[in-house]
Amino acid sequence: AGTALIEIKGTIDVPPIADAGVNQSIIIPGAPTGPAVQNFCNGAIVSDLTATGSFIQWYTSSNGGTAMLNTDSLVNGNHYYASQTVSGCEITQRLDVTVSITSIATPIISVVDNCDSTFTLSTSSAGTLLWSTGAGTSSIIADTAGTYTVTSTQNSCTSAPGSVSV
Numbered sequence: 001a002g003t004a005l006i007e008i009k010g011t012i013d014v015p016p017i018a019d020a021g022v023n024q025s026i027i028i029p030g031a032p033t034g035p036a037v038q039n040f041c042n043g044a045i046v047s048d049l050t051a052t053g054s055f056i057q058w059y060t061s062s063n064g065g066t067a068m069l070n071t072d073s074l075v076n077g078n079h080y081y082a083s084q085t086v087s088g089c090e091i092t093q094r095l096d097v098t099v100s101i102t103s104i105a106t107p108i109i110s111v112v113d114n115c116d117s118t119f120t121l122s123t124s125s126a127g128t129l130l131w132s133t134g135a136g137t138s139s140i141i142a143d144t145a146g147t148y149t150v151t152s153t154q155n156s157c158t159s160a161p162g163s164v165s166v
Contacts, residue, residue, distance in 0.1 A: 031093035032056055032084040039100045041157035044074040051095050053084030062094055076101035107150045107162035118143045119166045127154035132161075142166050 032053025107125035122139035149161035
């Protein structure tokens with residue numbers, strides 16, 4: 001065992017030690033805890049990150065830096081660092097989190113004029129499809145002029161809508 005010099009700013013309540021052979025322990029909190037890799041869909045922001053601790057702040061640097069805003073966008077593959085504040089003191093150790101963002105491509109819609117005042121709209125996008133008509137198939141027949149959209153959902157992430165007007 002060794003000894004450590006701990007500088008305490010302010011006051012601390014330490015019970016008297018009856019016997020000089022008894023060690024007094026002071027627990028200094030470490031970094032917050034949480035998953036080292038966190039998975040999100042497109043559009044994820046700082047407030048989507050998860051860490052357990054007191055008064056969590058997120059940074060783009062492992063030490064120092066300026067705390068991020070809860071509305072800052074997350075970037076796939078980037079590291080984000082969480083600190084916690086305990087009893088008014090920000091702990092210097094930080095949780096390192098790598099972000100993985102699943103990006104689903106916007107479906108591309110093909111249009112075929114059926115020469116009978118209808119159009120066949122189709123997409124080759126993978127996943128669960130949802131057309132603005134409510135259909136969940138890879139193609140629909142449009143018999144009314146207007147704008148039609150389709151989204152693709154994969155691994156709980158939904159694409160931006162592909163759109164076409166006929």
